[in-house]
Amino acid sequence: MASQTKYLSLAYVAALAVLLCFCKASSLTETEALLKWKETLVNQSIVQSWVIPASNSSNSTTPSPCRWSGIVCNDAGSVTEINLANTGLAGTLHDLDFSSFPNLLRFDVKINYLFDTIPTNIGLLSKLLFLDLSTNSFNGTLPLSFANLTQVYELDVSRNNMTGGIDPRLFPDDKNQPMTGLLGLKNFLLQDNMLSGRIPEEIGNCKLLTLLALDGNFLSGPIPSSLGNLSDLAVLAVASNQLSGEIPANIGTLSKLTDLHLFINKLSGVVPEGLGNLSSLTVLHLSENNFTGQLPPQVCKGGKLINFTASFNHFSGPIPTSLKSCSSLYRVRLESNELTGDLEQDFGIYPNLTYIDLSYNRLQGEVSPKWGKCQKLTLLGLGGNxxxxxxxxxxxxxxxxxxxxxxSNQLSGEIPAQIGNLTELSTLSLNGNDISGPIPEEIGALLNLDSLDLSMNRLSGPIPKQIGELRDLRSLSLSQNNLNGTIPFQIGNLVGLQDLLDLSYNSLTGEIPAQLEKLTSLQSMNLSHNNLSGEIPASLSSMLSLVAVNLSYNNLEGPLPDGSVFSSNQSSAFANNKDLCGKVQGLRPCNALSTDKGGGNKDNKLVVAIVAPLARIFVFTRWRKSRRESRVGFISRRDNPFSVWYFNGRVVYDDILKATDEFDDMYCIGEGGSGKVYKAEMQGGQVFMNPGSPMPPIAKGWATPYDRNIIAFKDLVPNVASKDTIDLDDQ
Incomplete structure (x- = not known):
């Protein structure tokens, strides 16, 4: 400590000596120093007035800069202030000779484009009271010569690129009458830099300090207990660092403290109960740390608390009792803790409250009607209780x-129609409750809605078409309810849908509206586990932004639309439907067993003929014309519902009876040696040629010739030696 004091004293004496050397010429050099600096600035528009008039060019005396823009002088004509804040200055301070300004009291160059290091000779401004270098691009370390600025009451280097640590030698030592260090400092701001290391204990020797802002750096270690000695401290902001340990108990003795910002650190332990005795406290930020225990019960003892955040910690126990009558509150964040209490009993009426989030705690009780009296609320978060x-x-x-x-609560009853009055609403999340009844049509009045989640409830009835009015909606989830009826085609008007359309796990019927093709920005669509029928509209291939789609567990049939999201998807996304086909592994190819729905190829019908009822032979064949056009191969046992692995003779025979109206003559297409032959067009487009056997066919074996596109089943009857086939190529 002795060597440190000696070093600082020598530095101080040396600075004074240099300063004295320039004092005699100062009245002649202030103008020259400013002009020299002007020449190095990239943007000189603000200093255009910094010129020597032509009438003085031959004058032996240097003109005064007192009328120049940004310059203020005292009565003696010496520069006392340089005010160039937010003027677009670009350059460095290295060519500004600070020794030429012995009477400078204020130097303000905030919000500019100055860069490089802060010159050491800035410490020669021994009379300086105000120094603001904030919001520039200065780098390097804080110059130790700042310690010579013993009269500075405000020092702001915030929002730069400063690195290194905060040198303890910048501050006074603990002697009764220190000669160096930032003795007069009241406001010290180093926010939003890249400073690291510990906050030095010596900072507690700045007895006049009222504002200390060190947030937004990489400072580590504990909060110095010496800060508890700063009896005039009103604002302590050390948020967004890597501080650890507990809050010093003596912080709770700072009776003038109004703002305490500790959020986003690694602080732990119990919050000192003394914080609840700070009657002047207006802002208390404890969020995103590792605090445990209870919140101070009297945190709003003084009735002045405005902003209170303690979210994302491990707080437990009751809601602070003083909050119920704390009518001054305008912002409260207590989410993601383990707080207990009764929502109706522990909170009051807050006329100024704009934001309250109590989500993900252990709160019970009901949502009181008195919340409706908090007329300024913009966010009400009660989820996860x-x-x-x-x-x-x-x-x-x-x-x-x-x-x-x-x-994620246990709410019941219906969604009130008055919800439609919340015309400024952007996010409505009622999912994960036990809400029943219909979705109110009034929800269509929420024209600013961005996200609507009513999933995992017991909602019933149809989806109101008024939802189609919500043109700004990006995410819509109505899944896992009891909704019925058809999908309103008006959902196709939700052209802003981007994140999600989820109507899964309901009882929706009818076809998928072709109007969904207009949802070209949608990325994820889930219509699974419903009773949707018909074909998937081919126009859905225009939904180019889709990356995930699930249509499984419906009654859909026909081909999948074109488009990568359909062809590259897993078959599980289309599983358990009536008869889908497409280029997806696990689905049959559409040209292997296609349907005749007006748009199909009639030449691709599968014709089944049963010849010789005594032998009960089933013969399956495809058109040779189709064979000539496209070699599609034989139908695998996995894809062919008529293969022996899937065959049910009784079911097929009953279907044939229905398709021929019990072998009515109107379905007879000819007569041969084995009797009449009937044409039966089955569900899905299959056509049976049946000789009218009174017994259902039974398939016991099969064969597949590879040289012809014929698949034949035959009953293994002893007197049948070969397969019988019917060539229908010319029928």
């Missing part, structure tokens, strides 16, 4: 509400 009861109609009076999250 154990809240019961109904959604009160009074919620509809929160005309400024933007986010309403009541998800």
């Amino acid at each position: 154990s809240i019961v009861g109904k959604i009160p109609a009074e919620i509809g009076s929160l005309s400024q509400l933007v986010v309403l999250d009541l998800s």
Whole structure:
């Protein structure tokens, strides 16, 4: 400590000596120093007035700069202020000779484009009171010569690229009458740099300090207990660092403290109860640390608390009792803790409250109608608790509400129609409850809605067509309910849908609306586990943004649309439907067993003829014309529903009876030695030629010639030696 003091004293004496050397010429050099600096600046527009008039060019005396833009002088004509904040300056400070300004009191160059290191000779400004270098691109370390600025009351180097540590030698030592260090410092701001290392204990020797802002750096270690000695401290901001350890208990003795910012660190332990005794406290930020224990019960003892955040910690126990009557609150964030209490009893009416998030705690009780009296609310987050009861109609009076999250609770009853009054609403999350009844049509009035999630409830009835009015909607999830009826074609008007359309696990019927093709920005669509029927509209191939689609567990049939999301998807996305086909592994190719739905190829019908009823032979054949056009190969046992692995003779025979109206003559197409032959067109487009056998056919074996596109089943009857086939190429 002795050597350190000696070093600082020598530095101080040396600075004074240099300063004295320039004092005699200062009145002649201030103008020259400013002009020399001007020449090095890239943008000189702000200093255009910094010129020597032509009338003085031959004058032996140097003109005064006191009328130049940004320059202020005292009565003696010496420069006392350089105010060039937010003027577009670009350059460095290295060519500004600070020794030429012995009377400078204020140097303000904030919000410019200055770069490089801060010159060491800035410490020669021994009378300086105000120094603001913030919001530039200065780099390097904080110059130790700052310690010579003993009269500076505000030093701001925030929002630069400063690195290294905060040198303890910048601050006074603990002697009764220190000569060096930032003795007069009241406001010290180093926010948003890249400073590292510990906060030095010596900073607690700046007895006049009222504002200390070190947030947004990489500072580590504990909060110095010496800060508890700063009796005038009003603002302590050390958020967004890597600080660890506990909050010093003596912080709770700072009676003038109004703002305490500790969020986003690695702080732990219990919050000192003394923080609840700070009657001047208006802002308390404890979020995103590892705090445990209870919140201070009297955190709003003074009735001045405005902003209170303690989210993402491990706080447990009750909601602070003082919050119920803390009408000054305008922002509260307590989400993601383990807090307990009764939602209705522990909170009051807050006329100024704009934001409250209590999500993911262990709160119980009901949503009180009194929340409707918090008229300035923009966010109400109560998700992830154990809240019961109904959604009160009074919620509809929160005309400024933007986010309403009541998800993952035990709410019941119906969605109140008054929800349609929340015209500013952007996010509505009611998922994961026990809400029943219909989706109110009034929901279509929420024209600013961005996300709507009503999934995992017991909602019933049809999807209201008014949902199609929500043109700004990006995500819509109505899955896992009891919704029925058809998918409103108006959903195709939701051209803003981008993230999700999920209508799965309902009882929706009818066809998929072709209007969904207009959802060209949609990335994920899930219509699975419904009773949808018909073909998938081919126009859905125009949904080029789709990366995930699930249509499984429906009654869909026909070909999959073109497009990579359909052809490259897993077969499970289309499984358990009526008869889908396409170029997806696990689905049959559409030209292997296609349907005749008006748009198909009639030459590709599969014709089954049963010849010789005594032998009960089933013969399956394809058209030779199809064979000539496309060699599709034989039907695998996996894809052919008529193969012996899938064959059910009784079911097929019953279907034939229905298709021929019990062998009515109107279906007879000819007569031969084995009797009449009937044509039966089966469901799915299969055509049977049946001789009218009174017994259902039984297939016991099969053969597949490779040189002809014929598949034949035959009954293994002793007197039948070969397969019988019918050539239908010319029929």
